[in-house]
Amino acid sequence: xxxxxxxxxxxxxxxxxxxxxxxxxxxxxxxxDKIHAAVASTFSLDRAEAETLLxxxxxxxxxxxxxxxxxxxxxxSGGFTKVxxxxxxxxxxxxxxxxxxxxxxxLELTAAGAELxxxxxxxxxxxxxxxxxxxxxxxRAQLVAEAMAELRAKNLT
Numbered sequence: 204x205x206x207x208x209x210x211x212x213x214x215x216x217x218x219x220x221x222x223x224x225x226x227x228x229x230x231x232x233x234x235x236d237k238i239h240a241a242v243a244s245t246f247s248l249d250r251a252e253a254e255t256l257l258x259x260x261x262x263x264x265x266x267x268x269x270x271x272x273x274x275x276x277x278x279x280s281g282g283f284t285k286v287x288x289x290x291x292x293x294x295x296x297x298x299x300x301x302x303x304x305x306x307x308x309x310l311e312l313t314a315a316g317a318e319l320x321x322x323x324x325x326x327x328x329x330x331x332x333x334x335x336x337x338x339x340x341x342x343r344a345q346l347v348a349e350a351m352a353e354l355r356a357k358n359l360t
Contacts, residue, residue: 238330245326246319251278251286253323256295259312260320266299266311295319 242253254276259265273283287310290296295316301307312320336344 234334237334238327241326241330242323246323248323251276252290255286255290255310256312256316256320256323259296259310260317260324264311265317266309268301268307269298269310270307272310290316
């Protein structure tokens, strides 16, 4: 669903809460859109596929229960099944049943998926450095990250 753009604040750094929040959202969206455009151009991955590869690459044994990934990434189970299907069709991941609980299905990286996830991580690191950290400076970038971590922790439902 397309997001409705926030009205432009009257000043570049508005002090009223609505303008401040609009600037946070617009800054994040513009930066995130630039990252995902580069990911799509370089690797032909959409946002959900890229996020899933990175989550699997950072998981123990490069595998996670599909339901856990869907929950963490806020996908519907049906929507995530389609993401998993695309990744398995490309040979980047595969499904595996849990040996202890047959109801649990893991999604795990293949060797090709692990290699692509590493390349993806390197690209995103370079992009984040150039369009986030270098723009804000290391100290301000760290402050923004800490503030967002605090907001996430306080507002998760």
